Amino acid sequence: MRSGRGEGTDSGPGRATRHVPSVVVGVGASRGVSVEEVLALVAGALDEAGLDAASVVELATVDTKGAEPGVVGAARRLGVPLVTRTAAELAAVAVPHPSGAVLAAV
Numbered sequence: 001m002r003s004g005r006g007e008g009t010d011s012g013p014g015r016a017t018r019h020v021p022s023v024v025v026g027v028g029a030s031r032g033v034s035v036e037e038v039l040a041l042v043a044g045a046l047d048e049a050g051l052d053a054a055s056v057v058e059l060a061t062v063d064t065k066g067a068e069p070g071v072v073g074a075a076r077r078l079g080v081p082l083v084t085r086t087a088a089e090l091a092a093v094a095v096p097h098p099s100g101a102v103l104a105a106v
Contacts, residue, residue: 023055024083026095027071028062035073042074058083062090 025042046053059075059082061068066084075082 021051021055022057023049023051024058024060025056026060026090027065027074029065029068029071031068033068033070035070035077038070038074039077042078053078056080060085062087 023046025045027038027042029038042056042059043053046055056078058080059071059078061071061082061084063084063086065071066082072082
């Protein structure tokens with residue numbers, strides 16, 4: 001995964017500008033998840049959406065997972081901040097494909 005920001009946004013006289021979308025990736029994880037597992041899942045989700053790792057501007061997770069080494073390490077490897085929210089805050093966010101399992105767990 002690459003994490004360079006601003007790639008593909010070269011602009012100037014006679015040059016086209018390509019906008020790189022900004023994406024916040026929500027990460028849920030079991031205790032003991034590895035950095036590699038988190039990165040593989042993020043990469044799979046981005047690939048499915050047709051996006052590149054350069055689009056990721058932050059990882060977000062529920063506050064109870066904010067110190068999970070695999071999640072923290074994945075954010076560090078991607079070069080983005082890890083932001084935590086309470087379960088109530090996350091429940092209030094509209095998502096395109098909500099998971100009943102996630103809602104039940106948190």
